Amino acid sequence: MKYxxxxxxxxxxxxxxxxxxxxxxxxxxxxxxxxHFLQLRDGADILxxxxxxxDVNADIFEMxxxxxxxxxxxxxxxxxxxxxxxxxxxxxxSNVEIIASVTRDYPISPKEHGVAFLMDHRHLWLRSKRQQAxxxxxxxxxxxxRTFFEKEDFTLVDAPILTSNSCEGTSTLxxxxxxxxxxxxxxxxxxxxxxxxMALGKVYCFGxxxxxxxxxxxxxxxxxxxAEPEVAFYKLDDxxxxxxxxxCYIVSHILDTNIRELTVLERDIDALRKTCKPFxxxxxxxxxxxxxxxxxxxxxxxxxxxxxxxxxxxxFDRPVMIHRYPAECKAFYMARDPQxxxxxxxxxxxxxxxxxxxIGGGEREHRLDVLEKTMEEMSIPKDxxxxxxxxxxxxxxxxxxxxxxxxxxxxxxxxxxHVREAIPFPRTMERLTP
Amino acid sequence: MKYxxxxxxxxxxxxxxxxxxxxxxxxxxxxxxxxHFLQLRDGADILxxxxxxxDVNADIFEMxxxxxxxxxxxxxxxxxxxxxxxxxxxxxxSNVEIIASVTRDYPISPKEHGVAFLMDHRHLWLRSKRQQAxxxxxxxxxxxxRTFFEKEDFTLVDAPILTSNSCEGTSTLxxxxxxxxxxxxxxxxxxxxxxxxMALGKVYCFGxxxxxxxxxxxxxxxxxxxAEPEVAFYKLDDxxxxxxxxxCYIVSHILDTNIRELTVLERDIDALRKTCKPFxxxxxxxxxxxxxxxxxxxxxxxxxxxxxxxxxxxxFDRPVMIHRYPAECKAFYMARDPQxxxxxxxxxxxxxxxxxxxIGGGEREHRLDVLEKTMEEMSIPKDxxxxxxxxxxxxxxxxxxxxxxxxxxxxxxxxxxHVREAIPFPRTMERLTP
Numbered sequence: 001m002k003y004x005x006x007x008x009x010x011x012x013x014x015x016x017x018x019x020x021x022x023x024x025x026x027x028x029x030x031x032x033x034x035x036h037f038l039q040l041r042d043g044a045d046i047l048x049x050x051x052x053x054x055d056v057n058a059d060i061f062e063m064x065x066x067x068x069x070x071x072x073x074x075x076x077x078x079x080x081x082x083x084x085x086x087x088x089x090x091x092x093x094s095n096v097e098i099i100a101s102v103t104r105d106y107p108i109s110p111k112e113h114g115v116a117f118l119m120d121h122r123h124l125w126l127r128s129k130r131q132q133a134x135x136x137x138x139x140x141x142x143x144x145x146r147t148f149f150e151k152e153d154f155t156l157v158d159a160p161i162l163t164s165n166s167c168e169g170t171s172t173l174x175x176x177x178x179x180x181x182x183x184x185x186x187x188x189x190x191x192x193x194x195x196x197x198m199a200l201g202k203v204y205c206f207g208x209x210x211x212x213x214x215x216x217x218x219x220x221x222x223x224x225x226x227a228e229p230e231v232a233f234y235k236l237d238d239x240x241x242x243x244x245x246x247x248c249y250i251v252s253h254i255l256d257t258n259i260r261e262l263t264v265l266e267r268d269i270d271a272l273r274k275t276c277k278p279f280x281x282x283x284x285x286x287x288x289x290x291x292x293x294x295x296x297x298x299x300x301x302x303x304x305x306x307x308x309x310x311x312x313x314x315x316f317d318r319p320v321m322i323h324r325y326p327a328e329c330k331a332f333y334m335a336r337d338p339q340x341x342x343x344x345x346x347x348x349x350x351x352x353x354x355x356x357x358x359i360g361g362g363e364r365e366h367r368l369d370v371l372e373k374t375m376e377e378m379s380i381p382k383d384x385x386x387x388x389x390x391x392x393x394x395x396x397x398x399x400x401x402x403x404x405x406x407x408x409x410x411x412x413x414x415x416x417x418h419v420r421e422a423i424p425f426p427r428t429m430e431r432l433t434p
Numbered sequence: 435m436k437y438x439x440x441x442x443x444x445x446x447x448x449x450x451x452x453x454x455x456x457x458x459x460x461x462x463x464x465x466x467x468x469x470h471f472l473q474l475r476d477g478a479d480i481l482x483x484x485x486x487x488x489d490v491n492a493d494i495f496e497m498x499x500x501x502x503x504x505x506x507x508x509x510x511x512x513x514x515x516x517x518x519x520x521x522x523x524x525x526x527x528s529n530v531e532i533i534a535s536v537t538r539d540y541p542i543s544p545k546e547h548g549v550a551f552l553m554d555h556r557h558l559w560l561r562s563k564r565q566q567a568x569x570x571x572x573x574x575x576x577x578x579x580r581t582f583f584e585k586e587d588f589t590l591v592d593a594p595i596l597t598s599n600s601c602e603g604t605s606t607l608x609x610x611x612x613x614x615x616x617x618x619x620x621x622x623x624x625x626x627x628x629x630x631x632m633a634l635g636k637v638y639c640f641g642x643x644x645x646x647x648x649x650x651x652x653x654x655x656x657x658x659x660x661a662e663p664e665v666a667f668y669k670l671d672d673x674x675x676x677x678x679x680x681x682c683y684i685v686s687h688i689l690d691t692n693i694r695e696l697t698v699l700e701r702d703i704d705a706l707r708k709t710c711k712p713f714x715x716x717x718x719x720x721x722x723x724x725x726x727x728x729x730x731x732x733x734x735x736x737x738x739x740x741x742x743x744x745x746x747x748x749x750f751d752r753p754v755m756i757h758r759y760p761a762e763c764k765a766f767y768m769a770r771d772p773q774x775x776x777x778x779x780x781x782x783x784x785x786x787x788x789x790x791x792x793i794g795g796g797e798r799e800h801r802l803d804v805l806e807k808t809m810e811e812m813s814i815p816k817d818x819x820x821x822x823x824x825x826x827x828x829x830x831x832x833x834x835x836x837x838x839x840x841x842x843x844x845x846x847x848x849x850x851x852h853v854r855e856a857i858p859f860p861r862t863m864e865r866l867t868p
Contacts, residue, residue, distance in 0.1 A: 004635075006587070023666075023667050023831070025632070025829045025831075026829075042635055043631070043633070043634045043635015043636065043666055044587065044634070044635050044636075070828045070829040071829050072829035072830060072831045099829070099830070099831050099832075100800070100826075100829055100830040100831065101829075102827070102828050102829060103802065103827045103828075104827055104828075106828055121821075121824075123626075123629035123821045123822075123824060123825065124629075124824060124828060126591075126629065126630060126633040126634070127632065127633040131633075132633060132634060135589060135591060135630075135633075135634065136589060136634075138590075139589050139590040139591070142590055143580070143584065143590075146577070146580065150577065153440070153478065155569060155570060155573050156572075156573040156576055156577075157560075157569060157573070157858045158642075158659065158857065158858055158859075159858070159859065160657060160858075160859040160861060161595070161642050161644075161657055162644075162656070162657055162861050162866060163866070164866045164867050165867075174610055174612070175610065176608055176609065176610035176619075178608070178656075178866055179646075179648075179863050179864070181866055183866055185610075192557075192858070192859055195557035195558075195560065195868075196560060196569075196858065197477070198459070198561065199477070199560040199561040199565075199566060199569075200477045200478070200560070200566060200569065200570075201438075201476055201477015201478050202477065202478075207641065207642060208592075208595050208641060208642065210595075210596075212613075214613075222596070222612075223594060223595055223596055225592065232457075232477055233457050366534070368537065384867070387555075387557045387867065387868035388557075388868075390555075390557060390558060391557065392534075393536070393537045393538055394504045394536050394537075394538075394540055394558060395459045395460075395504040395505050395506035395533075395534055395535075395536060396506060396533070396534040397457070397459075397506045397533050397534065398533075423592065424591045424592055424593070424594075424626070424630065425592075425593065425594040425626055427594055427596050429613050430613070432596060432597070432598045432612055432615055432617055433598050433599075433818070433821065434629075434821035434822075
């Protein structure tokens with residue numbers, strides 16, 4: 001019978017007093033002359049294994065004393081009740097066998113390391129408690145996003161990564177040769193989702209996105225994941241409702257399933273609990289007013305940067321929605337406000353505590369003539385986007401959606417300062433390895 | 435109150451006789467002098483809307499007669515019981531309003547079109563019943579894969595797309611300039627999953643994969659999705675058990691949730707129902723024997739191609755597992771069979787009916803010295819894979835996993851001949867648009 005720490009915990013009452021065998025790695029060790037306390041991690045949990053000098057033969061006791069961190073082990077012992085352990089039990093060891101020793105000094109010791117060093121050893125750093133907690137919360141957030149959209153009758157439609165069209169600014173495009181043609185790595189799946197929404201009504205994609213940003217801020221990765229819902233017949237208010245519902249669902253799911261990991265990360269859980277409806281919805285004009293009150297004069301027409309977003313987010317205890325930006329701040333496909341043609345029907349959702357924009361979206365321009373005119377004004381090349389214009393040629397309808405950045409959402413929920421820890425293998429301007 | 439065809443169906447008993455408004459597109463039309471039957475699709479369903487000459491004013495009756503396919507409409511009418519409809523109701527129309535007409539002839543008429551033409555209009559082709567059925571089954575298969583791994587306590591760990599290392603053959607790599615460095619698009623997430631499995635025990639990734647294959651077969655895409663589980667302490671038999679359990683789970687989920695779509699596709703559902711444990715498990719040697727019996731002499735050491743896979747798959751009514759291939763057919767990281775050093779502990783799973791290999795995997799070589807020797811023999815550059823070798827330097831343990839190709843699995847389950855229909859926006863050697 002194969003045991004894991006979790007399976008023992010699940011069947012604890014029947015296993016107390018029984019002898020079991022576990023496989024795993026040595027996470028940490030504390031020793032005295034007569035006893036070694038081994039922290040054995042098996043991938044899912046960490047268990048205290050107690051090696052007493054009288055319980056194993058002398059060779060094994062000595063060998064155990066010399067074990068390096070991350071040595072892989074087979075440990076045999078008796079399951080013993082232990083009320084001080086969060087698991088409720090420990091292992092009284094009768095035998096320890098080495099699967100493989102550590103051939104060099106394990107580079108990540110409990111002492112402090114610089115971030116560059118840790119990132120160079122990302123493949124090993126993932127073994128630490130803190131990084132595992134982040135990865136588990138990331139996986140839970142992904143599950144929550146997918147479950148939310150499925151529950152709301154969305155169909156997942158994967159957008160392509162390799163495209164022949166660019167639309168979010170050509171300066172941040174990665175390009176490559178594709179059998180003699182020029183191809184780009186996708187910057188957004190939105191255009192494809194608009195086509196799919198005309199077919200299936202409610203759709204979303206969820207995949208990696210690429211932006212060759214020459215920026216070294218704590219909010220930027222060159223490769224990150226984004227979920228992008230798009231819905232036929234949605235107006236700006238519907239888009240805001242959907243974003244709000246989704247974020248509340250994510251946070252509620254994490255509070256239900258990941259308290260253990262949030263605790264490892266020392267996340268302020270009460271602050272997170274405030275993520276409830278309704279979120280404040282302020283217009284760009286109102287945002288400028290708030291900035292002015294805090295000594296920051298921003299000219300109408302300028303997009304809000306990280307500093308501005310931080311000031312605004314600090315006025316509220318939950319995510320805040322800023323809508324109706326000046327049209328010139330937003331992409332060519334944004335619908336204009338019928339009340340004021342200078343404004344776009346776009347919305348950004350800003351996370352609390354300065355984590356910045358986690359969602360951007362809005363209503364799309366669905367009138368062919370207006371869209372063509374804007375593309376001309378903004379010098380967007382039409383030839384590779386004829387297919388996109390077809391959406392407006394064949395039964396066009398109002399529609400809208402948004403993109404939610406996964407890593408920024410993870411950074412906010414985990415309360416980590418830099419998005420590079422929010423993805424298993426980060427890619428930045430200066431990092432392509434491991 | 436906003437209605438959808440689905441919401442009416444759900445609340446049918448209370449809505450019979452009530453007037454509702456629906457939005458959607460004209461899917462098809464059948465007319466006589468006194469009556470028009472409009473098939474209105476709203477993304478999720480198609481509803482028959484009956485326009486009687488005496489029920490609407492004359493202008494609207496005439497306008498309705500001229501409606502083009504895919505015109506977007508607002509239709510108002512009374513919910514009427516209709517036992518012949520699969521929905522159980524139809525709409526007795528009192529008003530029709532055009533949201534947007536069709537500015538050119540809709541290119542995809544009910545007549546037959548060539549595949550190249552349909553693929554050029556993929557953004558519109560998605561609106562057809564058949565393509566929608568495939569997309570919905572694809573989405574369900576993805577849900578099934580993710581649910582299966584979550585249920586089995588796997589943690590999702592996204593592998594990077596941009597990498598500095600190549601390992602599945604440099605001839606099929608896409609490469610690009612990355613801030614002055616050379617980067618590749620990933621061909622597999624496996625190496626990263628091996629690192630993650632040492633941290634979290636049971637992990638999987640699920641994302642797009644790229645292979646610049648100069649091949650025009652019906653089984654190849656340059657961009658496709660792959661799920662790749664990897665588990666610490668797994669041996670070849672565990673890998674085969676996992677693959678078998680996953681495929682049974684997927685098929686059972688599709689049979690539970692997508693009978694409607696399978697019916698649209700005219701899939702032989704009884705054949706699909708045979709996907710139950712146990713799957714036949716034959717060695718490469720036994721596979722050669724079967725091929726010989728069917729007049730195909732294959733030399734030991736040669737990988738099995740599409741023709742060979744088809745012959746073997748036709749001997750069985752469910753997926754077949756072929757294990758212990760000659761080591762020279764498999765990648766450098768495959769473990770050798772301790773019983774016969776010429777064989778690798780790899781396994782391929784071949785779908786029924788000639789759909790080919792849908793899974794490839796096996797046990798990995800976990801001994802540093804053996805792995806380094808093989809890399810030397812196979813001329814695999816070590817410099818960009820030092821991090822991968824670290825996995826064997828710091829508490830190496832036996833481990834294994836596999837990759838399941840999403841599009842081939844979709845093609846098999848949907849019974850479609852070419853994988854290009856199994857992905858929303860296919861990319862092949864000759865296709866980068868729309």
